[in-house]
Amino acid sequence: MARIEETFDGRDWYMIECDDPNCEQRFDDGEWYADEDDLLNDARMDAGWQILYRDEHPELERDMQYCPAHRLPECATCTNIMADPAGWKDGQCPECIKEEIPIERS
Known part of the structure; x- marks a missing residue:
């Protein structure tokens, strides 16, 4: 974990x-x-940090965290975090694109 x-x-x-x-x-x-x-x-709840745990994201080598200015985008439909940008289009992850899940526009 990137920490002091x-x-x-x-x-x-x-x-x-x-x-x-x-x-x-x-x-x-x-x-x-x-x-x-x-x-x-506290970092996640109070300050809006995004914390990615390796056990929830097997593609990561370690736990990682990002301040609010550098949060990674989330899939517009399934809310998976875009840890790997390959294959992402229009804010959707490859799985949602494959499943042809429409993007809900508000």
């Missing part, structure tokens, strides 16, 4: 940083967190 980790008093504390190249955005909510799960949850 330091140890104080025998406890691990974290900040996370955006995986987009050349982005130096970090989420720490102004302080260090002792619990990694709380940090990731």
Whole structure:
């Protein structure tokens, strides 16, 4: 995971940083967190970070996270995250295109 980790008093504390190249955005909510799960949850809920976990995205080599300025697009119909842009057209993933699922326009 792209994160900054330091140890104080025998406890691990974290900040996370955006995986987009050349982005130096970090989420720490102004302080260090002792619990990694709380940090990731706050980043996603409070600050709009996008966190991709490897076990949910087998094509990834590791967990990755993106700040709101660099969020990856989602499929317009199934909401799968576009981790691999190959085959995407009009905001749809290849599977939805193959299934001929229409894009709902609002």
